[in-house]
Amino acid sequence: MLQLPPLSLYIHIPWCVQKCPYCDFNSHGQHGELPQQAYVDALLADLAQDMDYVQGRQLHTIFIGGGTPSLFDAKQIERLLLGVQALIPFERDIEITMEANPGTLEHDDFSAYRAAGVTRLSIGVQSFAKDKLNLLGRIHDQNEAVVAAQKAKEADYLSFNLDLMHGLPNQSFSEAMHDIDTAVSLAPPHLSWYQLTIEPNTLFHSKPPQLPDDEDLWQIYQQGQQKLAALGYEQYEISAYAKPGFQCRHNLNYWQFGDYLGIGCGAHGKITLMDETSVIRTVKIKHPKGYLASAETALSANKSHEASPSTANKANHFAASVTPILSEDMGLEYLMNRLRLMTPIPKTEFEQRTGQAHSSLDIGMAKAESRGLITQDETHWQLTSKGHMFVNDILSQFLD
Template identity: 45%
Template structure:
């Protein structure tokens, strides 16, 4: 049984499942838009979804909201303003709440940025991926280099200086110089935050079944290590495996995931994780995945499960070990409802192998541990 002294922080994730075109590397629940966007019907359904879930989070403060997809910026500013108004009427939102919207850099969407800010959105995450037109075409992106620059400049003009740029490396036939050129282009736009991650071939994607020619592991490692040095020189501190931020600009929503906080998910295919103090349990759920099924649903939950203690230990470590500054054992106990003794054996072995630094209060991954992160995480897998 999980014994919580208090509830973990709570975030809200809202999923928007439509995009203009499905990218060949994308394994998210996204669907190419083949007809008119059912904008008002989807907002209505999100509100119904939330209302069904209110008893699970009644009275709890929501610290962050993240609108992801798909491409949520396809929705009009008026629709998102209406949605945020519905949320404010039903939820206890923190006064300093972080509200992030994922956006693509197409020129039509960039023109909406000032209106998104007026609607209450205070952070953007812009999916650039590359500034090389050849790479953008290979990745199936619908924007070009010019639009990538224009989107970031539009964010600055709109007063949305707290924006993230998504950038990938180890792209098809990409050289180290090509990856660094992309990075310098991103830095020239002065984002507050940069998500810099390696292209991987995920199951159930076009690229997985039709693999493009990717750089080998040694070249990818050169790209990553040189990028880390460059980002540090420009004042961006790495705080998670693929996340870099200027001082005070870490993504609070993602940080809550990595620290095993709670999050409610609404929208087609959204997932959530909620702690229950009274029942001494953790509840994991996912919503109806197909957009049409979701729009017509009466009960939005498609699957739910209660992870056991061993599963929760692994899920916590899977995320927390990615953080550069590590985690306190007090946080493990508070957010899992378990005692720190559950970690003792694997932690001792990992420390002896030079993968972590640990004392009686704090755990932190070493440089060697970061290099062999998958091996480190696997030490906390539940026994079969």
């Protein structure tokens, strides 16, 4: 039976100092002074128009991503979080993460963001090697990355993450291991460690760099995993490693097919509608100019009483699209998210998040089991070691 899952909030701040050549996110280079106050006003107006999606829930987690959210000053982040809380109550132990880049975050401001309500930082280090940072278009150096992690600890965040890539242009095995060694020496409770991929619509796609060959990539991945495990970092998701108790709750809610509101330029959301026994995906207007123009329309409508919180999402000025997940696609949509996690999959969770009987997956799961990709019992499905390596092969069993 379909049940309301926990509710998270994703907030997108789209500006960066400059666009990195590997980045395919909705980000825009900074040109002149950022419209911080106007954009925070727009974010809160956007959230007000999504209030029907809350359905009586409190916020479980918040993630402020980008772009580079640390380009906004702490006072605006505090105003944003206070405005969000005025609309939707927070759970007592809410996790509030903000992304930050060492080259844009004034280190004296770490404590200010903490005081503003941020409980967790995610710091975009990517590498500790000068030549690799230059190739990736990063504006910080290796020393700034080290200092950023040290300052995060001193500012008394409940947790912080270091974001680290491997398989970088011309990266050797020893260079990749040195990045891991440097990262863990800074004692982050959480580490995101993932392979650089070349995405469409990026500079690297039009001018591909020389990447390590498949044999070197496999050696880096295999030895890196062993090293992190030996140092006490548990792999709980395909590219996420954490000390016990420090998993990112926001990302866990994504991968467990929980609900999340998305506000800001191009932000995506996924919402369960109990009145309609359906699940929808939402996307907001992508470009900052269009998004801010929509905010002016929404705020003007509110002032003239043409809209109210109870009817806001019925005339949503920020929505680019609202799309239902079709019943026949629900199982695959769930698995595309849930298979990222290393933990067993409860069959009851599948039923609660999709509204479908777990038996609807029987044929596909039987195929995957026959290929040694999963095991199962009456209550759970569990990926095998081979299954974790070939997730796409599992998903393909549900496309026939």
